[in-house]
Amino acid sequence: MKKYLEDHWQNVYDKKNENEVSWYQKSPKLSLEFVKSLNLSLDAEIIDIGAGESRLVDNLLEMGFVNxxxxxxxxxxxxxxxxxxxxxxxxxxxxxxxxxNFNPTKKYDLWHDRAAFHFLKDSVEIDNYVKLVKSSLHNQGNLIIATFSENGPLKCSGLEVSRYSENSISDLFNNDFELIKSQKSIHKTPFSTSQEFLFSKFKKK
Ligand SMILES: C[S@@+](CC[C@H](N)C(=O)[O-])C[C@H]1O[C@@H](n2cnc3c(N)ncnc32)[C@H](O)[C@@H]1O
Structure with a gap:
């Protein structure tokens, strides 16, 4: 684990309340819409990557998901x-x-990531992430990934991010995944600024 990154994020969650960070959402509406569109069974294995204090897990529990x-x-x-x-x-x-450094001990039916993957800037780390998603999902497994779009901010939480267009994200996952849908979405931060996200839904081939 990169110590400075761990320290950075520990410090953020130590100092700030849930609604004092730019990525705060009272309800992760678009993620939930994308999840619902998959019609997963309630025993589907779902992982939220870089979840922070997201309320996605509360909503998924409420919907009856057990894994x-x-x-x-x-x-x-x-x-x-x-x-x-x-x-x-x-x-x-x-x-x-x-x-x-994540070494999953099981395979998942859905891998969800909102605003964690985009912190990877190094091409080797980005490639490793793509390989990890591939090896961690069952065949026909699902990936929902939300990053800043090509019009999004250059930084998040003071750290530089990678921004993606529909073409660049689909090129990245293209070998092993089929892009099912992508959608831009404006996120209003608690500080009344706007950030353009790109939500993409892929199926493992
Ligand atoms: C911008 S926040 C998004 C949080 C959440 N996904 C949401 O939508 O509210 C980024 C999150 O990713 C986590 N994160 C950043 N880099 C990470 C890494 N290399 N491995 C695991 N988690 C990471 C941070 O701790 C933080 O909770």
Missing amino acids: LSVLDISSKSIEKTKKRLGLKSKLVNWIVSDIN
Whole structure:
């Protein structure tokens, strides 16, 4: 794990409340729309990568999913989400890991990532992430990935990000995944600024 990255994110979740970070969403509406469109069975294995304090897991529990995993580099963010969920937190598999070092012990039906993958800037790390998604998903498994679009900000949480267009993200996953849908979405931050995201849904070939 890169210590400075872990320290960065621990510090963010230590200092800021849930709604004091630019990526805060009261409800992860578009992610939920994309998940619902997949018609997954309730025992589908789902992982949220770089989940932070996202309320996606609350919503998925509410919908009745029973095999949920949540991963983040920051143990602090996971503690906060567990606390919010109370007893329901026992129903979730919590993973503290840098995505660059993640060694999954099972395969997933859905891999969801909103605004974590785009922090990868190094082409080797980006390639490794693509390989990891491929090896971690069942055949016909699903990937929902949201990054800043080509019009999005250059930085998030003070760190430089990679921005993607529909073409560049589909080129990246093209070998092993079919792009099913992509959609731009304007995110209004709690500071009343706007950020353009690109949500993409892929199926493993
Ligand atoms: C911009 S936030 C997005 C949080 C959440 N996905 C959401 O939509 O609200 C990025 C998250 O990715 C996590 N993260 C950043 N780099 C990571 C890495 N290399 N491995 C795992 N998690 C990482 C951070 O701790 C943070 O929670």
